[in-house]
Amino acid sequence: MHQLKVVQLTKYYKQAQALAGLSFEVENGEFVAVIGRSGAGKSTLLRCINRMIEPTAGQVLFNGTDVRNLRNRDLRRLRTGIGMIFQHYNLVHRQTVLENVLHGRLGFKSDWDGIVGNYTHAEKQHALEIIAKLGLDQHTYSRCDTLSGGQKQRVGIARALVQDPQLILCDEPIASLDPSSAKVIMDHLRTICREMGITVIVNLHQVDVALKYSDRIMGVKAGTLVYDGKPDKLSKKLIHEIYGTETGDLIDE
Amino acid sequence: MKPKKLAREALAAGETMAKAIPPRDIFGERRRNFFLFALLFLALTWWSSWGTEFDLWSAFASFPKALAWLGLNFIPSADSLQYLPRIGEKLLETVFVSITATTTSAVLAFALSLFSSKTTRPNAWVALVVRGLGTFLRSIPVAAWAMIFLFSFGQSPLTGFLAIFMETLGFFIRAFIETVDETSESSVEALRASGASWLHTVSQAVLPSVVPQLVSWILYMIETNIRSATLVGLLTGTGIGFVFDIYYKSMRYPPAGLVVLSIVVVVLLIEILSNRIRRSIQ
Numbered sequence: 001m002h003q004l005k006v007v008q009l010t011k012y013y014k015q016a017q018a019l020a021g022l023s024f025e026v027e028n029g030e031f032v033a034v035i036g037r038s039g040a041g042k043s044t045l046l047r048c049i050n051r052m053i054e055p056t057a058g059q060v061l062f063n064g065t066d067v068r069n070l071r072n073r074d075l076r077r078l079r080t081g082i083g084m085i086f087q088h089y090n091l092v093h094r095q096t097v098l099e100n101v102l103h104g105r106l107g108f109k110s111d112w113d114g115i116v117g118n119y120t121h122a123e124k125q126h127a128l129e130i131i132a133k134l135g136l137d138q139h140t141y142s143r144c145d146t147l148s149g150g151q152k153q154r155v156g157i158a159r160a161l162v163q164d165p166q167l168i169l170c171d172e173p174i175a176s177l178d179p180s181s182a183k184v185i186m187d188h189l190r191t192i193c194r195e196m197g198i199t200v201i202v203n204l205h206q207v208d209v210a211l212k213y214s215d216r217i218m219g220v221k222a223g224t225l226v227y228d229g230k231p232d233k234l235s236k237k238l239i240h241e242i243y244g245t246e247t248g249d250l251i252d253e
Numbered sequence: 254m255k256p257k258k259l260a261r262e263a264l265a266a267g268e269t270m271a272k273a274i275p276p277r278d279i280f281g282e283r284r285r286n287f288f289l290f291a292l293l294f295l296a297l298t299w300w301s302s303w304g305t306e307f308d309l310w311s312a313f314a315s316f317p318k319a320l321a322w323l324g325l326n327f328i329p330s331a332d333s334l335q336y337l338p339r340i341g342e343k344l345l346e347t348v349f350v351s352i353t354a355t356t357t358s359a360v361l362a363f364a365l366s367l368f369s370s371k372t373t374r375p376n377a378w379v380a381l382v383v384r385g386l387g388t389f390l391r392s393i394p395v396a397a398w399a400m401i402f403l404f405s406f407g408q409s410p411l412t413g414f415l416a417i418f419m420e421t422l423g424f425f426i427r428a429f430i431e432t433v434d435e436t437s438e439s440s441v442e443a444l445r446a447s448g449a450s451w452l453h454t455v456s457q458a459v460l461p462s463v464v465p466q467l468v469s470w471i472l473y474m475i476e477t478n479i480r481s482a483t484l485v486g487l488l489t490g491t492g493i494g495f496v497f498d499i500y501y502k503s504m505r506y507p508p509a510g511l512v513v514l515s516i517v518v519v520v521l522l523i524e525i526l527s528n529r530i531r532r533s534i535q
């Protein structure tokens with residue numbers, strides 16, 4: 001069974017079509033980069049997987065269950081198994097690194113325990129280990145608004161990891177970072193995938209980063225999959241197609 | 254061939270496409286818009302002052318004369334100090350009414366704003382109803398609320414409390430919805446995506462993010478409401494407004510001036526205090 005199987009996934013915003021029937025499968029432990037220019041539908045695709053956006057039609061099977069059938073508690077349980085990382089980190093800026101990382105455990109808690117922030121000793125220990133692993137142990141008790149962009153994104157990664165997820169979805173995780181911080185983040189994502197066996201699906205608009213890090217590239221253009229395969233099979237002609245430029249503009253090297 | 258190069262080429266191709274579009278004269282547009290706006294502003298002012306048969310210039314001209322009269326008659330004299338205990342007592346009552354009205358409406362408004370903010374609302378209809386309630390409450394001025402409650406509750410501090418409560422609630426609903434939308438949208442998304450429940454996101458993402466702004470609004474409204482409470486007191490015969498009314502109507506101007514002065518002092522004190530508090534919670 002595939003960990004993730006997407007069948008004819010379609011999304012309309014009012015009249016505008018964002019996803020036009022995408023189908024693909026992702027295996028456990030894969031590192032997949034989704035590339036495409038802005039407005040292609042990458043974010044919509046990612047958010048249909050954990051139902052942060054409601055698909056209009058099609059199926060999203062995670063471990064064999066169609067996520068579109070899940071309600072309330074079951075939907076929350078699905079989401080605990082899927083971490084998410086954002087371009088703008090989406091942290092609670094006024095809280096400390098440790099508090100933000102522990103937010104990743106809320107999905108496992110009763111309403112009351114979550115409201116009062118009742119985390120177990122084991123959870124705190126686990127969070128501290130992850131924080132150390134991401135090189136943030138100097139900042140465990142720092143407020144997140146005092147951190148740099150790269151550090152904030154590492155907090156975002158730690159918050160996803162503390163969920164013990166099987167899959168991590170990353171929506172443009174390095175789009176707001178300088179090249180050296182971006183490299184640190186991408187290296188962490190690769191380590192997570194290789195060493196912890198967590199599947200990583202990452203939206204990128206930088207082709208070079210996608211080619212360097214991923215096992216597999218999916219090219220999205222106007223809501224359709226125009227490429228799905230190994231990075232080395234991705235021709236420059238296809239790259240130009242994905243980015244929507246005329247083949248006539250190609251300059252040969 | 255290096256992939257980096259490819260991306261650059263794709264970008265360059267995009268640029269040549271953009272150049273084909275005829276350029277817009279945005280600076281000219283901005284100048285024109287500014288000019289139009291200024292014209293509209295002047296026309297509106299002139300039209301309104303004409304519509305009310307109100308002569309703007311003579312109004313400004315009579316200003317110094319009014320100030321002079323105030324200065325001559327409203328200076329608190331030494332023997333007006335005997336009124337101080339009574340003024341202090343009523344002023345305290347007014348301050349307490351404003352604070353309770355502000356804090357209680359803040360609690361209710363925060364709960365309501367969660368049902369209307371884009372990030373936390375359960376559905377669009379509830380959101381619309383809450384927003385409508387806010388607009389309705391705001392559209393009735395505090396003096397009108399005072400008159401409405403005067404019928405049911407007579408001349409009592411409760412009347413003033415309710416009048417201020419209503420107006421503040423309307424103001425807070427709108428302010429808090431905006432605050433929740435602005436400050437917590439992204440973290441709410443993150444928590445929801447990790448499987449947190451609605452109560453979790455509200456308590457762990459929304460609440461910590463909105464605290465400084467909420468406190469700021471509350472302090473601002475306490476200040477504002479002390480002034481409103483004075484006015485409401487005039488109308489409902491309670492608090493500091495009532496005392497002022499009595500002194501004024503019996504032409505005891507120096508103690509009336511003392512009332513005004515003491516209100517100014519209290520408002521200033523509260524402003525200094527709230528600036529301190531604001532700075533300490535960022």
Ligand SMILES: Nc1ncnc2c1ncn2[C@@H]1O[C@H](COP(=O)(O)OP(=O)(O)O)[C@@H](O)[C@H]1O
Pocket residue numbers: 013016017018036037038039040041042043044045
């Ligand atoms: N909430 C929304 N409402 C309406 N249209 C949207 C919304 N979100 C995205 N879209 C549209 O859907 C298309 C795909 O958007 P998105 O998934 O954000 O693309 P990408 O992440 O690749 O930039 C775009 O044309 C965008 O304008």
Ligand SMILES: [Mg+2]
Pocket residue numbers: 039042043044172
């Ligand atoms: Mg996007």
